[in-house]
Amino acid sequence: MNQPGIELREVVKRHGSTVAVDHLSFSVRRGEFFSILGPSGSGKTTTLRLIAGFEHPDQGDILIDGQSLRDVPPNLRPVNMVFQHYALFPHLTVSGNIAFGLEMRGIVRAEIRSRVSTALDMVRLAGMGDRLPAQLSGGEQQRVALARALVNRPAVLLLDEPLGALDQQLRQEMQVELKTIQEQVGLTFICVTHHQEEALTMSDRVAVMDHGRVLQVGAPQEIYTAPASLFVAEFIGLSNRLDGRIAAVEGTRCRIEAPGLPIIQADAPAGAGPGRAVSVVLRPERLHMSQQAAPNGFDNVVPARVAKAVYNGHEMQYQLRIDERLLWTVRVPNADGGQKRFLPGDTVSVRWNADESVVLAQ
Amino acid sequence: MKGPAWRRRGLLAASLGNLFFLYLPIAVLIVYSFNAAKLAMTWQGFSLQWYAALARDHALIVACQNSVLIALVSTGVATLLGVSAAIGLERLPWRLRAWLDGALLLPLVIPEIMMGVALLLFFVLIKLPLGLLTVTIGHAAFNLPVVMVIVRARLRKLDPQLEEAARDLGATPWQAFRRVTLPLLMPAIVGAALLAFTVSLDDFVVTFFTAGPGATTLPLKVYSMIKTGISPEINALSAMLVVASMGLVALSLAVQRRRIFTH
Numbered sequence: 001m002n003q004p005g006i007e008l009r010e011v012v013k014r015h016g017s018t019v020a021v022d023h024l025s026f027s028v029r030r031g032e033f034f035s036i037l038g039p040s041g042s043g044k045t046t047t048l049r050l051i052a053g054f055e056h057p058d059q060g061d062i063l064i065d066g067q068s069l070r071d072v073p074p075n076l077r078p079v080n081m082v083f084q085h086y087a088l089f090p091h092l093t094v095s096g097n098i099a100f101g102l103e104m105r106g107i108v109r110a111e112i113r114s115r116v117s118t119a120l121d122m123v124r125l126a127g128m129g130d131r132l133p134a135q136l137s138g139g140e141q142q143r144v145a146l147a148r149a150l151v152n153r154p155a156v157l158l159l160d161e162p163l164g165a166l167d168q169q170l171r172q173e174m175q176v177e178l179k180t181i182q183e184q185v186g187l188t189f190i191c192v193t194h195h196q197e198e199a200l201t202m203s204d205r206v207a208v209m210d211h212g213r214v215l216q217v218g219a220p221q222e223i224y225t226a227p228a229s230l231f232v233a234e235f236i237g238l239s240n241r242l243d244g245r246i247a248a249v250e251g252t253r254c255r256i257e258a259p260g261l262p263i264i265q266a267d268a269p270a271g272a273g274p275g276r277a278v279s280v281v282l283r284p285e286r287l288h289m290s291q292q293a294a295p296n297g298f299d300n301v302v303p304a305r306v307a308k309a310v311y312n313g314h315e316m317q318y319q320l321r322i323d324e325r326l327l328w329t330v331r332v333p334n335a336d337g338g339q340k341r342f343l344p345g346d347t348v349s350v351r352w353n354a355d356e357s358v359v360l361a362q
Numbered sequence: 363m364k365g366p367a368w369r370r371r372g373l374l375a376a377s378l379g380n381l382f383f384l385y386l387p388i389a390v391l392i393v394y395s396f397n398a399a400k401l402a403m404t405w406q407g408f409s410l411q412w413y414a415a416l417a418r419d420h421a422l423i424v425a426c427q428n429s430v431l432i433a434l435v436s437t438g439v440a441t442l443l444g445v446s447a448a449i450g451l452e453r454l455p456w457r458l459r460a461w462l463d464g465a466l467l468l469p470l471v472i473p474e475i476m477m478g479v480a481l482l483l484f485f486v487l488i489k490l491p492l493g494l495l496t497v498t499i500g501h502a503a504f505n506l507p508v509v510m511v512i513v514r515a516r517l518r519k520l521d522p523q524l525e526e527a528a529r530d531l532g533a534t535p536w537q538a539f540r541r542v543t544l545p546l547l548m549p550a551i552v553g554a555a556l557l558a559f560t561v562s563l564d565d566f567v568v569t570f571f572t573a574g575p576g577a578t579t580l581p582l583k584v585y586s587m588i589k590t591g592i593s594p595e596i597n598a599l600s601a602m603l604v605v606a607s608m609g610l611v612a613l614s615l616a617v618q619r620r621r622i623f624t625h
Binding site: 052053054073074075076079080081083085087088089090091100101104105148149152 | 521523524526527528529530531532533534537541542545546
């Protein structure tokens with residue numbers, strides 16, 4: 001890793017008797033779009049507030065370009081934040097809001113004016129500078145909040161659930177826009193979200209957090225296809241799970257026994273030995289359905305009964321009853337429109353190859 | 363409002379009845395201040411003579427000056443202390459806040475006459491001669507909780523993240539207060555000050571106990587005039603006080619109701 005933009009070292013933050021952030025360490029490269037993904041209460045917002053300087057670590061340190069932020073108050077940190085509910089100043093116009101940070105730094109009026117107008121252009125709000133925040137829509141307010149932070153050219157831009165208050169369609173537009181702006185300005189973004197799709201689409205790297213700890217850091221694809229733990233696998237995307245025990249390891253492959261099911265072939269996890277309790281995680285779009293029982297070249301075949309068939313426009317979503325405990329979801333894209341559908345009550349076989357599953361320790 | 367017609371009419375009648383009950387005496391007072399008669403209770407034509415008489419009454423003008431001076435200074439003091447207390451209290455841990463809250467709001471509920479007696483005893487005890495100063499202190503004391511309650515209501519509605527946002531954008535704590543919190547509190551502060559000014563202008567009880575010989579205010583003056591018989595001059599004076607007070611209270615409400623900047 002080259003010179004890190006920002007680095008957290010063993011940061012601990014307690015709120016009363018609960019540990020909000022627990023020996024947290026990660027670093028974010030300069031110019032990177034980094035997301036912290038986790039359920040509510042995982043400590044991700046606290047992490048952001050620690051970086052912004054609104055809270056102080058009980059232990060550990062936060063460094064920007066090698067400089068400790070330990071005794072630096074929020075107003076002197078090279079960091080700006082986009083707040084979850086925007087926290088726009090209601091008594092100032094859009095331009096007044098955006099100019100605020102520049103005025104605080106004593107930048108000359110002419111430069112403020114030109115930088116504010118550049119920022120307005122960047123977030124596509126040119127001509128709206130004289131409005132008050134209350135006169136803007138949610139999406140527009142969001143862009144003002146972004147411009148207000150970006151105009152200061154911070155070393156790190158912090159975003160707290162930046163799209164959380166927007167409706168679904170606007171949210172998807174803004175995901176793309178946010179990523180485009182980030183690439184344009186080349187700043188380091190740290191984005192906190194509980195929305196996994198948001199994290200996957202925008203980020204260069206994602207950190208998955210739970211209970212104040214980072215569980216896995218990696219590129220979106222890595223997090224999705226090679227989750228390091230069951231929590232990560234189940235938190236990100238839909239997954240089907242099969243609990244069993246390793247029966248044998250043969251080279252890079254292993255065989256897994258699960259009660260009532262045929263032997264399952266899978267890639268062997270690192271350090272796996274016979275007898276180990278594991279979970280096989282299967283993504284719904286990696287499973288194949290057929291009316292024939294023959295393996296047809298697949299490593300694994302499991303019989304099932306269709307419990308539910310849901311038409312989603314672009315795909316069919318099937319719920320398959322494997323046995324009385326297991327209910328799996330399979331997604332089949334409606335690519336050719338006329339693809340034959342399975343009906344509830346049909347007996348089918350579910351097939352997949354060994355390398356299409358992930359085996360994780362329980 | 364929906365519902366059967368008889369119900370709506372009933373509500374209207376009740377509201378009008380209430381308004382009559384509240385405002386009829388005041389209306390009578392104001393009407394009779396324009397009465398040409400020397401004796402208050404018979405109508406003998408329209409006249410402004412009693413208002414003219416007021417303007418020639420030197421003692422009355424002095425009382426008026428005292429009232430305005432006391433109201434101005436006590437309002438200033440109460441506003442400054444009340445706003446500071448409101449902001450300070452919001453930042454305390456809640457247990458301490460609950461205690462101080464009760465203590466600071468007590469003057470709103472204890473009988474005014476007790477407050478008057480207590481202040482009188484206190485001033486005597488510390489040997490502060492009664493006069494304009496003691497009245498002003500007394501008014502500031504009962505106005506402080508008034509200001510505090512109004513300002514705190516507004517403060518509660520402010521998004522605490524606004525101040526954080528200001529800090530994040532490079533403002534020192536003082537700059538964040540000056541540029542963000544204070545402007546957003548301003549309608550409440552102005553409204554509270556206007557109300558405090560009115561309460562001070564109209565106060566009788568506390569003034570009565572804390573005023574020395576030279577510190578007669580308008581309400582005290584009215585009271586002493588009544589003792590020598592009700593003259594139409596009192597009607598005129600009272601009418602002016604009523605109109606001024608109602609105007610100030612209306613202004614105070616209008617300022618407070620100005621668009622509240624909250625999400």
